[in-house]
Amino acid sequence: MNKKLLLTLVLFLIPLLSACASAPKAESPAETAEIATIALHSSLDLSQEGRQPILPQEYDKPFVAELLEKDSLVVGMLEEDRPPFFYHTGDGSMDGLDVEISLGIADTFGVKLVIDRTARSNQELYENLAQGRYDMVASKFSMTPERAMGVSFSTPYVTLRQSFLVNKKLAAQYGVADYPYDHMREPGAVIGTVEGTSYESFVRRNFPEADIRVYEDIPSMVEAVVGEEVFAAVYDDLTFVQAIMKNYEVSLYTTIYTVEDLRDYICVAVADGSEDLLECINAYLMVNCYSYVLDDLIRDFPECF
Structure with a gap:
């Protein structure tokens, strides 16, 4: 060796x-749709009520300006649940660390969160991101040298x-x-x-x-x-x-x-050429202290174990 x-x-x-229970399974999600409901037990508010859009002219970074103009953040996640990162709850809504991070980034920009869960494999997520179908991928997505040849990664938020x-x-x-x-x-x-x-x-x-x-x-x-x-x-x-x-x-x-x-290393991924968006994502992860290991996930998401 x-x-x-x-x-x-x-x-x-x-x-x-x-003390721990398995996350319930749900039917496969439909095509891309805005997530507008939330489980009763969750602290997340995916309805984004009171959202304050930011005017595009306040930003001079091209990709961020485009994001604000279309008023949405499209996030790619796998079709199959990956608790505690993302999973359907008993009432059919979503919860998990990746959902929480995606919602926080969307709220930072003041745009709507749109979660696309049509991909059936990590390879499909990678290809869709590289082709511009998503703004970012947050899907228990591992950083690898091979993937880094086609997309860019944030700082790790889970190790x-x-x-x-x-x-x-x-x-x-x-x-x-x-x-x-x-x-x-x-x-x-x-x-x-x-x-x-x-x-x-x-x-x-x-x-x-x-x-x-x-x-x-x-x-x-x-x-x-x-x-x-x-x-x-x-x-x-x-x-x-x-x-x-x-x-x-x-x-x-x-x-x-x-x-x-x-x-x-689990990271958010963006398409190459989206360095300005990546800077904003990294700032959000660092300011909010997202640096999880296994024990943290067990503590914060006991229902998934």
Whole structure:
């Protein structure tokens, strides 16, 4: 290895399980539409009542002036919920950290918030943003060198850790329970990931000799680890913690290992050429102290765990 990877075992507090509930699922959203309703339990007010539009002539940055002239901020988010970042609530409205940030930025400009949830993959989000369909993407969107070739990223507002969900029985069988990364580097090691994500690229780049199994969604990937179909799965610590806290039986068959020196930076993305908008987004994130890690998300969005 080029650098030392320090793996630490993630421990979980069982009492948290009884206090947390899964976010309810809802039907897929329709085409782009202004979000105008909000869940009763949420502190967000997506109705934007009392909004004060800012006159375009007060700004001399071209893209910001265009935004104000059209009186809307179009934000791309995936069709599938990603709690606690964005998700449908029991009454069909939306909540989550990405919704909160998007609303705050729209309110800063005094424009209407429009959320487009027609994209079915991160690749589709990326392509739509690059083609100008959105003003920005806020969708648990990871910063990667490949994506940075076509779009621009804000400062990270969430920092997650890249992690492995390892089957306990297989780890003991191969004698690598203390350091499963050794086995994952061996030719033919069976590793799972989710199609079209930054983690698929990570696995293919870092484990070129592995037998890589690509799954359509996170539950299928987790089930593959539990069922010994794969030795390990690769994703972020948030995703695996949610899987265990929603179904404690997963912890009977698996263990989470985190890679201490590899981070997953979640950022807002804008199209190239939108540097002035990006400056405003960065200022908003910094002034409002958006710098979350896993523990912060569990604290502020317990209903999603």
